[in-house]
Amino acid sequence: MRIAALILLVAALGAAPTVSPPYLLHVLVLCCLVSIPAVGLNLMLGYTGLVSLGHMAFAGIGAYTAAVLMVDAKLGFWAALALGTLAAGAAGGAIGAVCLRFRSHFFMIVTLAFGLMLFSVMNNWDDVTRGAAGFPGIPRPVPLGGFAFGRLENFYYLALGCAALAFAVQWLVVRSEFGRILVALRQDERLAQARGINAMRYKTAVFALGSAIAGFGGVLQVSFLRVAAPATFSLGESINAVLVVIVGGAGSLAGPALGALVFVGLPEYLRVASEWRLVVFGVVLVLLMLFAPRGLAGLLERVWRR
Amino acid sequence: MLTSILEQTVNGLMAGSVYVLIALGMVLIYGVMHVLNFAHGVLFMLGGYVCHFIFTRVTGSYLLAIVLSMAVLAAIGIALERGVFRPLQGNLRNQVIASLGLILAIEHLVIAVWGPNALQFKVPATSALVPLGELRFPVQHLLVIAVTLTVVAALFIFLRRSKFGTAVRAASQDRQSAMVVGIPVERIDWITFALGTALAALGGALIGPLFLVFPQMGDAPMVKGLAGILLGGMGSVPGAVIGGLLIGVVESLSTLVLPTDYRDSVAFFIMVAILLVRPRGLFGVRVRGED
Numbered sequence: 001m002r003i004a005a006l007i008l009l010v011a012a013l014g015a016a017p018t019v020s021p022p023y024l025l026h027v028l029v030l031c032c033l034v035s036i037p038a039v040g041l042n043l044m045l046g047y048t049g050l051v052s053l054g055h056m057a058f059a060g061i062g063a064y065t066a067a068v069l070m071v072d073a074k075l076g077f078w079a080a081l082a083l084g085t086l087a088a089g090a091a092g093g094a095i096g097a098v099c100l101r102f103r104s105h106f107f108m109i110v111t112l113a114f115g116l117m118l119f120s121v122m123n124n125w126d127d128v129t130r131g132a133a134g135f136p137g138i139p140r141p142v143p144l145g146g147f148a149f150g151r152l153e154n155f156y157y158l159a160l161g162c163a164a165l166a167f168a169v170q171w172l173v174v175r176s177e178f179g180r181i182l183v184a185l186r187q188d189e190r191l192a193q194a195r196g197i198n199a200m201r202y203k204t205a206v207f208a209l210g211s212a213i214a215g216f217g218g219v220l221q222v223s224f225l226r227v228a229a230p231a232t233f234s235l236g237e238s239i240n241a242v243l244v245v246i247v248g249g250a251g252s253l254a255g256p257a258l259g260a261l262v263f264v265g266l267p268e269y270l271r272v273a274s275e276w277r278l279v280v281f282g283v284v285l286v287l288l289m290l291f292a293p294r295g296l297a298g299l300l301e302r303v304w305r306r
Numbered sequence: 307m308l309t310s311i312l313e314q315t316v317n318g319l320m321a322g323s324v325y326v327l328i329a330l331g332m333v334l335i336y337g338v339m340h341v342l343n344f345a346h347g348v349l350f351m352l353g354g355y356v357c358h359f360i361f362t363r364v365t366g367s368y369l370l371a372i373v374l375s376m377a378v379l380a381a382i383g384i385a386l387e388r389g390v391f392r393p394l395q396g397n398l399r400n401q402v403i404a405s406l407g408l409i410l411a412i413e414h415l416v417i418a419v420w421g422p423n424a425l426q427f428k429v430p431a432t433s434a435l436v437p438l439g440e441l442r443f444p445v446q447h448l449l450v451i452a453v454t455l456t457v458v459a460a461l462f463i464f465l466r467r468s469k470f471g472t473a474v475r476a477a478s479q480d481r482q483s484a485m486v487v488g489i490p491v492e493r494i495d496w497i498t499f500a501l502g503t504a505l506a507a508l509g510g511a512l513i514g515p516l517f518l519v520f521p522q523m524g525d526a527p528m529v530k531g532l533a534g535i536l537l538g539g540m541g542s543v544p545g546a547v548i549g550g551l552l553i554g555v556v557e558s559l560s561t562l563v564l565p566t567d568y569r570d571s572v573a574f575f576i577m578v579a580i581l582l583v584r585p586r587g588l589f590g591v592r593v594r595g596e597d
Contacts, residue, residue: 051399053344053406098578102585104398105342106540109532110581113574116529124567235525239406246403276418282411289404290393 013160017153025156027268031260032159033224036217038244038256039166040210043173045242046251048206049186051108052099054115055214055241060122060233062088062215063222067135068128077141081219088215089208096207100200115238123230134229138222155224162220163257166213171253173209182206183251243285249297258296313441314558320447320516322554323454327509328524328531329538329546330461331502337478337541338491338498341391341401345408346506347528348416353379353507354514354523355416358427368429372511376504383503387496417521424520432515450512457505458547465543474498478541526570530554533577539587549588553577 017025037059044050066084069075075083099110122129129135141149141158149155173179181202184192193199222228231237240263248259267277292299332346343349357375361368386408394401431446465471477484477494485491510524517523531546534553538545553573560572580588 049399051402098582101582105402106536106581108342108344108402109529109536110578112529113533113578116526117571117574120568120571124565239409242403242406243410276414278410278414279418282407282409282414285407285410286390286404289400289407290390293397293400 017156022152025152027265029152029156029159029224031257031264032156032163033217033221034244034264035163035256035260036166036220037214037241038248038259039170040213040217041241041245042248042250042252042256043170043182043206043213044210045245046249046255047174047179047186048182048203050100050203050207051111051242052207052210052238053108053112053235053242054118054238055111055210056218056233056237057115057118057122058088058092058211059214059218059221060118060228060230061091061211061218063218063228063233064122064129064135065215066219067138067222067228070139071135071137077139077223081216084219085212085216088218089212092211092214093204093208096211097200097204100203100207112235115235119230119234122233129228129230132230134227134231135222136227138226138228140223140226159220159224162216166216167253167257169213170256174253178202178205186251243281245295246285246288247281247295249295249300252295252297252301255295255297258300262296309440310562311559312439314562315555316438316441316443316447316451318555318558319551320450320554321558322534322551323451324509324513324527325530325534325554326454326458326547326550327505327512328527329534329550330458330543331505332531333535333541333543333546334474334498335502336535337543338474338481339387339391339395339495340398340481341395342405342532343391343502344402344405344528345386345412346502346531347524348409348412349379349382349503349524350506350510350527351519351521351524352382352412352416352510353503354427354510354519355420355425356507357511358425358514358519361427361429368431368515372508375511376507379507380500380504383499384496386503387499391499392492392495413521420521422521424518427514427519429515444516446512446516450516453508453512457508461543470494470497530557530570530573533573536577536581537588539589542587542589545587545589552588 013028016028020028037056040058041052041055044052044055062084065087066080069080069083070077095114099107099114102110123132125131140155147154147157149158173182181192181197184195184197185199185202189199218233221232225232244259244263245256246259247262248255248257263281288295294301328346328350332343335341335343335346353375356378357371360374361371364374365371390404390408391401394404429446431449432444434445435442436445436448465475473484473489474494476487476489477491481491506524509527510519513523513527530553531550534550535546536549537552538547538549553576556576557569557573561569564572
């Protein structure tokens with residue numbers, strides 16, 4: 001039953017470019033791009049219980065690293081994608097090691113502060129990041145075996161493939177012993193430590209991994225938009241990432257996908273005026289916390305079990 | 307050089323006073339309810355807008371507009387305490403995420419109602435200048451500092467001398483024991499919340515005429531208020547006052563040697579650096595610690 005549903009989903013997503021209008025395809029690409037950093041945050045927030053309020057800044061590190069490499073160093077897209085991901089992961093490991101010395105409220109405040117500091121660097125370091133106006137002229141990936149990514153339907157397959165990769169990594173992590181240790185740390189850190197688990201090491205590792213996934217998504221995003229703008233990696237976007245994870249269902253495998261669909265897709269479908277969209281989502285977030293803290297995935301699961 | 311140091315110190319005290327007004331609200335609420343209300347910055351911003359609205363549309367009196375905006379925000383604070391924070395009491399993660407939802411909702415509601423652009427807010431005190439040595443400052447600068455110091459003094463007397471203030475301190479030291487001796491902690495919760503949001507509104511109403519009123523005006527002051535609270539030792543009211551003023555003065559003085567673009571980062575960098583060396587804040591007290 002589950003496998004049949006999965007095959008149906010893959011077939012539908014694979015066939016989307018042949019049946020859907022370009023506009024819908026554009027929305028689907030955005031959903032993929034939003035879901036990738038959300039996967040990284042889901043590992044941290046959902047599985048490990050680390051509420052990071054600066055997540056999108058790490059997507060920014062990946063994006064700007066790749067932008068500099070592609071435009072200034074004339075490196076190819078694939079190498080820049082790999083190096084951008086690594087840079088975000090390394091920054092996540094280093095900054096995470098500092099943030100994780102603090103707990104609960106303090107951890108959140110310090111991640112928030114780092115997110116703002118990184119944003120300020122992206123916004124002001126004109127020589128490298130081109131400042132507040134954004135970093136223009138970022139190329140789309142070079143054609144791969146006759147697959148020109150300048151075309152929307154081909155970029156869609158790329159984004160879909162990358163999102164699938166992120167979800168596959170999430171699945172592998174959650175199933176592994178590493179993933180089980182993360183859940184154990186969320187549920188009772190002292191007990192896990194008493195069993196001989198080095199909590200700091202595992203939490204730093206998941207911070208680095210989550211940041212690397214965010215950076216991976218960041219590189220793809222700027223390659224799609226052709227420009228890296230500081231505003232897409234601001235505090236507001238980090239809050240939106242939390243929103244996507246929570247609405248979808250923190251700590252569930254499909255959560256980031258559901259959250260991205262609702263966050264990007266629903267307003268497009270309903271044609272809600274843009275300024276009211278985030279008002280509605282803000283209220284939804286509060287209501288979810290009050291009445292359904294496990295998000296959409298939790299609600300669906302409840303229906304499924306019935 | 308000396309003149310510019312003096313100038314930046316006064317500017318820093320003014321900015322720091324605003325951080326203190328935000329920090330006081332957050333630290334009082336944190337003390338009794340053990341919630342960090344990340345939405346405090348947007349409530350500060352909303353206070354600025356409400357004051358602007360009352361000043362331009364209802365009455366021409368700045369003083370009356372400030373008082374009324376504090377009353378409006380206090381009512382909103384009570385509603386939020388009842389509707390959101392009380393039901394989520396005891397679940398830190400959900401409270402924080404709900405406060406993020408409030409940030410989104412309130413900030414974009416303001417944008418939907420008043421538009422994304424900054425509003426002019428002209429009061430007489432911004433154009434009048436007072437000489438201070440060789441320098442001349444707008445009256446509003448000194449007004450912000452004076453009002454904040456008065457509020458801080460009044461709050462200290464209230465917390466130290468009045469019966470209700472003593473009950474607030476008791477509830478923040480040990481909620482359960484306070485209940486046992488018959489202190490109505492739930493009433494203290496909502497009154498503290500109302501007081502905290504009213505102080506945020508006061509901050510927004512005081513700063514609006516100086517730096518315009520705009521939807522993101524509360525973001526940086528909220529984080530700097532938090533930085534002040536952490537520097538002063540989490541949960542300590544005097545610590546929040548000193549921490550907030552210190553952040554304001556240091557970031558203001560930093561503009562003498564660093565590009566102004568990095569002023570915000572300086573405050574956060576100092577906060578993280580000090581916390582790494584002294585996790586309990588500068589004074590080594592954490593009235594309400596957590597592990």
